[in-house]
Amino acid sequence: MPSHLSLLLLSLFSFYFLSTLSLNPEVDYLYQIKLTFDDPDNVLASWTANDTSPCHWYGVSCDPITKLVTSLDLSDSNLFGEFPMLACKLPHLKSISLYNNSINSTLSEQVGSCGSLEYLNLAQNLLTGMLPAGLSRIGGLKVLDLSGNNFSGDIPASFGEFRSLEAISLVENLLNGVVPGFLGNIWSLKQLNLSYNPFLPGRIPPEFGNLTNLEVLWLTGCNLMGEIPDSLGRLSNLIDLDLAINNLRGAVPSSLTELTRVVQIELYNNSLSGELPRFGWGNMKALRLLDASMNELTGTIPDELCELPLESLNLYENDLQGSVPVGIAKSVNLYELRLFGNRFTGELPRDLGKNSPMLWMDVSNNEFSGELPGSLCEKGVFEELLVISNKFSGEIPVGLAKCRSLTRVRLGYNRFSGEVPEGFWGLPHVYFLELAGNSFSGAIAKTIAGASNLSSLSIFKNNFSGSLPEEIGFLENLKDFAGSNNWFSGSLPASIVNLGQLERLDLHNNVFSGKLPSEIHSWKKMNELNLANNDFSGRIPEEIGSLSGLNYLDLSGNKFSGAIPSGLQNLKLNQFNLSSNRLSGDIPALYAKKMYRSSFLGNPKLCGEIDGLCDGRARAKNIGYLWMIRSIFILAGLVLIVGIAWFYWRYMNFKKVKSAIDKSKWTLMSFHKLGFSEYEILGALDEDNVIGTGASGKVYKVVLSNGDAVAVKKLWGGSKLVDENVDVEKGAPIHNDGFEAEIETLGKIRHKNIVRLWCCCTTRDCKLLVYEYMPNGSLGDLLHSNKSGLLDWLTRYKIAMDAAEGLSYLHHDCVPPIVHRDVKSNNILLDEDFGARVADFGLAKTVDAIGKGSNSMSVIAGSCGYIAPEYAYTLRVNEKSDTYSFGVVILELVTGRLPVDPEFGEKDLVKWVCTTLDQKGIDHVLDPKLDSCFKEEICKLLNVGLLCTSPLPINRPSMRRVVKLLQEIGGFEGQMKSVNKDGKLTPYYYEDASDQGSVA
Incomplete structure (x- = not known):
């Protein structure tokens, strides 16, 4: 008996011992959680069932003493699946973070059983449905972040019962109730963020004034209306107040000046009116940023406000009137002053910049007068000075001539006078210098040789005189030189032909003389x-005919003589004027047409078949030769026969020559394994095979011997001219050498939704790009033609999905990331199954090439209707610019309309959609060719398009996020409540700290 008892006890002890080694319930729960997730990146590989402890697993943290799980952090792990309710069974779990995954479905009410949680972060996922009321049962919860999902409906009343909650963020969801006042009962709150939700119109709850512990209040884009409640002045601990992008009206309450700890106040893009509070600003010693732009404020800027140590004062696009107080110059930390687009008058403070390290100042489009302060660059860090369209006078301060940190200077359309300081011409980092529309005098100093970074020099409509210095030829980066309407004289310097990047040279209405240099063939990128x-003389250089990109040529009103160069017939000119010169001889055949008559007037010795250009008396002298007319008629038949025979011989000879191309002249660079040679391509470049002609060249369809087809792009002169790309600061077309960009980009990347570049063939005078052939052409051509009926809803959705995945690959999977810069429907090609490929990378840039995050470009690149709004003023570009352009493509797919259309008036498609939605409702926006049974899904896609075209880059999603949103539409699982009770679509917005672009 004792032996049996001993054996039983030993067995029980062994079972208990083995159980403690292999059966840890936390291991079991977490392993079961792993099985519920789809884990394509295998980040949970360390989670194995036979472990005795999970404390060393990826994303798991334990208490160092008890070895019990306290934290689960699986952020950015690319996990798919539902919220793991089993985690609530871990009794000591205090923190869960599943930030930026693909957690989908709804969030169960049972989440309230996670009683030990203090931190819950489910931001940037795909959760839908109502917010679970049971969350308030987690008594110790301090941080709740559900931003970046698709929660809809009202905020549950139970949320007012939280007693320990310190931070709640519901930003960028689809909450469509009202902003509730019961959130003012959560006295423990320090951060309240409800931004970018399509709430019903409502007021700011005055109960929010009870949140005396609140440090951050973000109500951006919440459809708020009415006045700002005085009760907000009771938030004595508030640091950040953001009420921007709403419909708030009335005056800014004086109670806001009682926020003594506040650092920044953002009230921009509302309808606030009246004057700013006159007193109380002196109490706000911590204030660094006040942005009240895009309102209807009036009056002057209070003196007390100007005496604060502000870092940024943004009051642009208001109706403010009056002068800027001298007190603004006392701002110790003021480094950015933006007051453009108001009605300010008076002078700028004389000591502006003396006590603060000014970096950037824009007071354009006001009524300022007086001289520029000489102390702007006192601290030596001043970078951008923009004072366009004011009434400033006097000379450029000498201090600015020593400001070597300056990068962008625009003093245009003022009343400045006097000579420009010598040092000012040669500032080494200035890339844009505009002095146009003033009364400056004197000559361009030789010191301009030091302006090595100068890209645009705009000095027209002044009183400059003297000759251009030879040193101007040292500006190797100069693209635009506009010096018209001055008093420049003498010959053009010989060095001017060294400006190989020059795209526009405009020197009309001066007194230049002498001959044009014959070496101008080096201006390969010249467009205008x-x-x-002027008083130019001599012959027009034959070399002008070699400038293949030239489309604007005006040499009128000079003293050019001799014959018109026949080489001008090689050009594709949109503007052509040689009138009022001394030209003689015959007009080249291409231009001997009535439409060009005005281009040749005022040249008495010039003759051609255009009525009015030949002197009638000369005809009388030729009467003796009338007998030749009879001979011409007699020989007409013979000439016709000989001509036909000659043409046939020339054509056959041309075919032979082309087929016998010297192989040594061609260079082939392949990017994939090829089943053809370059000679098979070259032999098929006949006019019969042309399928498209554009600004960059011709495109041929070539059917290979194996039966496959390829598309061949033959670039004009090896250079790409992008006639749709407009430099908004000049209003002129730009050039871009797209060949290198195409092969640099497409030669390296591989993706099913990026058009495949098979190879390129080059000679000194010809460049060919060979792509995969796309039978259905471009989306733009198909969508906006009589064949648009082929594009039903499912096809359009598939196209949007494919294109989004292609752009997401460029932005997120390429190292370094690639910005396309010309996303549009014509650059999305369709294969035989209407699968989409992103194409035309002639403008593409890597992020490293344009600066991490964003950078200022010297000119605008892109196509009209697709260009993001931040381009127009800041010239800053990043991935969010592509997102905007893709959003326009989505709007095209949903509406069936062009990005720009005369029907829109001065609006583009984005503005037309927003206006029509607001005034007429959703049915007036959607393409009637789309089946109405898909209306809900179409509205969801439209909502994504509006999200992508948000005016602020920070509010646009990344393309990776766009793909997730589109995937949800494809599954028809989301609850993106986009149509309100009035039948109007309410756009929703986006903000993600991990996904921000630079804000203009």
Whole structure:
């Protein structure tokens, strides 16, 4: 008996011992959680069932003493699946973070059983449905972040019962109730963020004034209306107040000046009116940023406000009137002053910049007068000075001539006078210098040789005189030189032909003389040449005909003589004027047409078949030769026969020559394994095979011997001219050498939704790009033609999905990331199954090439209707610019309309959609060709398009996020409540700290 008892006890002890080694319930729960997730990146590989402890697993943290799980952090792990309710069974779990995954479905009410949680972060996922009321049962919860999901409906009343909650963020969801006042009962709150939700119109709850512990209040884009309640002045601990992008009206309450700890106040893009509070600003010693832009404020800026140590004062696009108080110059930390687009008058403070390290100042489009302060660059860090369209006078301060940190200077359309200081011409980092529309005098100093970074020099409509210095030829980066309407004289310096990057040279209405240099063939990128109304003489250089990109040529009002160069017939000119010169001889055949008559007037010795250009008396002298007319008629038949025979011989000879191309002249660079040679391509470049002609060249369809087809792009002269790309600061077309960009980009990347570049063939004078052939052409051509009926809803959705995945690959999977810069429907090609490929990378740039995050470009690149709004003023570009352009493509797919259309008036498609939605409702926006049974899904896609085209880059999603949103539409699982009771679509917004672009 004792032996049996001993054996039983030993067995029980062994079972208990083995159980403690292999059966840890936390291991079991977490392993079961792993099985519920789809884990394509295998980040949970360390989670194995036979472990005795999970404390060393990825994303798991334990108490160092008890070895019990206290934290689960699986952020950015690319996990798919539902919220793991089993985690609530871990009794000591205090923190769960599943930030930026693909957690989907709804969030169960049972989440309230996670009683030990203090921190819950489910931001940037795909959760839908109502917010679970049971969350308030987690008594110790301090942080709740559910931003970046698709929660809809009202905020549950139970949320007012939290007693320990310190931070709640519901930003960028689809909450469509009202902003509830019961959130003012959570006295423990320090951060309240409800931004970017399509709430019903409502007021700011005055109960929020009870949140005396609140440090951050973000109500951006919450459809708020009415006045700002005085009760907000009771938030004595508030640091950040953001009420921007709403419909708030009335005056800014004086109670806001009682926020003594506040650092920044953002009230921009509302309808606030009246004057700013006159007193109380002196109490706000911590205030660094006040942005009240895009309102209807009036009056002057209070003196007390100007005496604060502000870092940024943004009051632009208001109706403010009056002068800027001298007190603004006392701001110790003021480094950015933006007051453009108001009605300010008076002078700028004389000591502006003396006590603060000014970096950037824009007071454009006001009524300022007086001289510029000489102390702007006192601290030596001043970078951008923009004072366009004011009434400033006097000379440029000498201090600015020593400001070597300056990068962008725009003093245009003022009343400045006097000579420009010598040092000012040669500032080494200035890339944009505009002095146009003033009364400056004197000559361009030789010190301009030091302006090595100068890209645009705009000095027209002044009183400059003297000759251009030879040193201007040292500006190897100069693309635009506009010096018209001055008093420049003498010959053009010989060095001017060294400006190989020059795209526009406009020197009309001066008194230049002498001959044009014959070496101008080096201006390969020249687009506009305007030398009208000067005293140039001699012959027009034949070399002008070699400038293949030239489309604007005006040499009128000079003293050019001799014959018109026949080489001009090689050009594709949109503007052509040689009138009022001394030209003689015959007009080249291409231009001997009535439409060009005005281009040749005022040249008495010039003759051609255009009525009015030949002197009638000369005809009388030729009467003796009338007998030749009879001979011409007699020989007409013979000439016709000989001509046909000659043409046939020339054509056959041309075919032979082309087929016998010297192999040594061609260079082939392949990017994939090829089943053809370059000679098979070259032999098929006939006019019969042309399928498209554009600004960059011709595109041919070539059917290979194996039956496959390829598309061949033959670039004009090896250079790409992008006639749709507009430099908004100049209003002129730009050039871009797209060949290198195409092969640099497409030669390296591989993706099913990026058009495949098979190879390129080059000679000194010809460049060919060979792509996979896309039978259905471009989305733009198909969508906006009579064949648009082929694009039903499912096809359009598939196209949007494919294109989004292609752009997401460029932005997130390429190292370094690639910005396309010309996303549009014509650059999305369709294969035989309407699968989409992103194409045309002639403008593409890597992020490293344009600066991490964003950078200022010298000119605008892109196509009209697709260009993001931040381009127009800041010239800053990043991935969010592509997102905007893709959003326009989505709007095209949903509406069936062009990005720009005369029907829109001065609006583009984005503004037309927003206006029509607001005034007429959703049915007036959707393409009637789309089946109405898919209306809900179409509205969801439209909502994504509006999200992508948000005016602020920070509010646009990344393309990776766009793909997730589109995937949800494809599954028809989301609850993106986009149509309200009035039948109007309410756009929702986006903000993600991990996904921000630079804000203009």
